[in-house]
Amino acid sequence: MTQAVATEKTSDGRLAIPEEIDPAIEALVRGIIGQVADKWTMLILEVLEEQGTLRFTEVGRYVGGISQKMLTKTLRDMERDGLVSRTVHPVIPPHVDYTLTDLGHSLGEAFCGVWIWAEKHHATIEAARAAFAARTGR
Numbered sequence: 001m002t003q004a005v006a007t008e009k010t011s012d013g014r015l016a017i018p019e020e021i022d023p024a025i026e027a028l029v030r031g032i033i034g035q036v037a038d039k040w041t042m043l044i045l046e047v048l049e050e051q052g053t054l055r056f057t058e059v060g061r062y063v064g065g066i067s068q069k070m071l072t073k074t075l076r077d078m079e080r081d082g083l084v085s086r087t088v089h090p091v092i093p094p095h096v097d098y099t100l101t102d103l104g105h106s107l108g109e110a111f112c113g114v115w116i117w118a119e120k121h122h123a124t125i126e127a128a129r130a131a132f133a134a135r136t137g138r
Helices: 023-036 039-051 056-063 068-080 102-136
Strands: 084-089 095-100
Touching: 039 056, 039 068, 039 095, 039 102, 056 068, 056 095, 068 084, 095 102
Parallel strands: none
Antiparallel strands: 084 095
16 A cells, blocks of 8 residues: 655645555654654764764763663664664774764754754743643642
């Protein structure tokens, strides 16, 4: 089954949802959203985008507050999905480098829009939060 791509717009300017959705694409999108919604993936993506190729310990230091276990898991998940490449140098002690792949860079570019959106709407969100807190006491 082929998925229709949402390129048509509705009368109010939103993208029209295709009538047929490929279950494999839907599963992939849900999985990727679940992964990148994880704060560690996004932070590692940002660090590697800004710093370039880094050793395992450097990634952890730049991210800050992440355990070795979580850093290992997150980097493995990112490698599995093709977002980072892992290079092991045959020396003692082991020297492992991580770098974003083209796919990882493109994901970073896609999520750059979230930063732009947040910056544009920061004051509105803060006002809404303050109004909510005043109304609910939270």
